[in-house]
Amino acid sequence: MSIAALPRTVRTFARLRVIAQVLSKHGFGHFVERLQLSRYLPSADWLRREKPVEEPEVDPLEAIGARLVRVCEELGPTFIKLGQIASTRPDIFPPQILTALEKLQDDVSPFAAEVARDIFEDDTGITVTKAFKTFTAEPFASGSIAQVHRAVTHDDRQVVVKIKRPGIDQMIQLDMYVLQWMAERAEALFPELRPFRPRMIIEEFAQTIRRELDFINEASATSRFYEAFKDDPNIDTPEVCWELTGASVVTLEYMSGLHLKDALAKADGKSLTPGEMAISRKELARNLSECFLKQFFELGFFHADPHPGNMLVRPPSGVVLFDFGMIGRIDDELVGRLVISIVAIVRKEIDVLIDVLADLGALGRNTDRLALAGDLRQMLEKYYGLPLHRLDLVVIFRELIDTVRRNDVTLPRDFVALFKSLATVSGVVLQIDPELNLLELLQPKISKLLRERFSPNRLLRAFGLSAWHLFSIVRDAPRFIRDTMRGMGRGQFQINIRHENLDHLASELDRSSNRIAFAMLVASTIIGSTMLLSMESDVPVFGVPIRYLGFVGYAITFVMAGGLLIAILRSGKLS
Incomplete structure (x- = not known):
């Protein structure tokens, strides 16, 4: 994409100028030069030469991560969200940079309550006084995309109202134009950046940010979780008030509970006030584990960010989940690949495992299959024979990610989100009950999944589908060859050459x-x-x-x- 492909407006070039200035300011002047952004800098070259960044003696990658954080914070909401999305891809970025990006916060000053009321009324068609008995003017949370208010409906239901920040759509759309152009230029002009897949990262980010900007998506995901767990006495999720929800406003049931740290302090009867129920560590850990295993292997969608800040505890062992902004999805094909991978790991069929990665499009241009097979075999042999209760999923996930990143392997986003979510839940469960082993609960789920995948009816259905595809190829091949030959005879056969740079x-x-x-x-x-x-x-x-x-x-x-x-x-x- 050339600079001519960008919208040629004053705002676009002004934004390019700001980005170039901030990058140069924080030690990325070489990046600005090679992207041909230096023309947008206001001062002469000798005045804008990149100055050495004063940094203590630390790991170079840690220093780069810290500077990236400062760049994202200075460039605003879009870049903060980009950094947060990048921090979920451990298969692409080294851990030092991920650790820095995970510290990004998007707390910003709230906008006026009058503006929030106007946005609510424009989006829902209902006035605030008609919708709520009380509406708290001061938001209790404010981010770069939205802010959240407490309210009470006329039927005395406590709710939270999330309202989109005014003008955020236009701001992010402008930044997305610039980011897509910069990603294409970076991948073309920086061979050393190609393993980090800048275009893929920006494309994933564009999809994620578009879903996040349309609150209907978040409301729909929240509603799916509510329907899935509404009959489970141990799991609570907020209900969506659809009549008070739109593209810029989402109204959810207010969920109360204890933060995990406070709940663990009250575990086993400690730090209890009179009349307060004790927290059962074992039951809480098991309920949390069963909740996520159901998401992974039954529902086909899962909470992709299950850190302790996104869950509450209700004594004695109830779990409250909220904030479904990041959702992972597992379709039937991905589940099938996962099952084949598990079978290959159990049977030590490394070549089959690599073929699965190739089918997923995970192997890069620089992937050496022999080296990848050796690294995977070495990693798996480390854990063969080890009792289940000795396996640490967090450590295994880190080693797996390090192996695939070292061999230029990029896993599908939902695949990475699944493993990361499983590892995160494992860490939380270990914090609640060190004696509970998640793999012991995981084993029967996988066994059931394997039986279903390789059942005679399933195999017969797959065979029938494959036969239909084969029949379609044989049926359409003569016509395709005839049309091709006719086109060549008429001089319509063309060879398209795509140049780079x-x-x-x-x-x-x-x-x-x-x-x-x-x-x-x-x-x-x-x-x-x-x-x-x-x-x-x-x-x-x-x-x-x-x-x-x-x-x-x-x-x-x-x-x-x-x-x-x-x-x-x-x-x-x-x-």
Whole structure:
């Protein structure tokens, strides 16, 4: 994508200028230079040279992560969200950068309550006074995309009202244009960045941020969880008030409970007030485990961010889940690949496991299958024979991610989200009840899944579907060959060649030719001015002797030459 593909507006180029300034400020000036963004910097090259960033003696990747965090925080909501999404891809980024990005916070100042009321009324068509008995003007949470207010409906239901920040759609849309252009340029011009898949990261981010901006998506996901667990006495999720929900407003049932840290302090009867129920660690850990295993293996969708901040505890062992902004989905095909992978791991069929990764499109251009097979075999042999209660899913997940990243393997987003969610839940469960082993609960679920996947009816149905595909290929092949031959006979056969980076070469050639023409014009003006000054005749032109026009020519030449020199210096290509 060339710069011409960007919307040619003042706002677009102003935003490019801000991005270039912030990147240069925080030590990424080389990135600005290679992306050809230096032209948008306001100062001359010698004034904007990247200054060494004063950093303590730390790991270079940690320093880069810290600088990336500062860049995202300074560039605003879109880049903060981008950093948060990137922090969920441990298969792409090293752990030092992930640790830094996980610290990104999007707490911002709230907007006025009057504006929030207007947005609610415009989106739902109902006035705030008609919808609620009370509506708290001061929000109890404020983020870069929305802020949340407490309210009570006329039927005395306590609810929370999430209202989108005004103007955020336009701001993020502008940033997405710029980010998509920068990602394509970075992948084309930075060979060392290709393993990090910048285009893929931005495409995933674009999908995620569009879903997050439309609150109907979040309301729908919340409703699906509510329907799935409404009959479970141990699991609570908020109910959606659909009549008070729209694209910019979502109204949910208010959920009360104890934060996990406070609940564990009250476990086993400790720190209890009179009349307060004790927390049962064992039952709480089991309920939480069963809740997520049901999501992974039965529902086909799961909470992709199950950290302790997104759950509450209700004594004695109830679990409250909320904040369904990040949802993972497991379709039938992905479940099938997962089952085959498990069978391959159990049977030590590393080649089958690598074939599954290839079918998922996870292998990169630089993946060495032999090296990948050796690393996977070495990792699996480490854990063979180890009792189930000794297996740590968090450690295994980190080692697996390190292996795939080292071998240029990029797993599907939902695949990574599944493993990360499972590892996170395992860590929380271990914190609640160190004696509970999640793998012991996981084993019967996997066994049931394997039986269902390889049942005679399932295999017969898969065989019938494959036979139909084969029949379609045989049926359509003669017609396809005939149409191809006819096209070739009519001269309609074409070979399309796609070039990379030639647009940059053409742009540089245009710029060079323009400078040469400009320099020739300057030189000719100097020659003409000199000839005028050397004339002996004092023929007047507009009442001024003609030779004095040579001084005017010199002045114009000085301005033109100065502009050309500044342009060359700003390009950083003086030599």
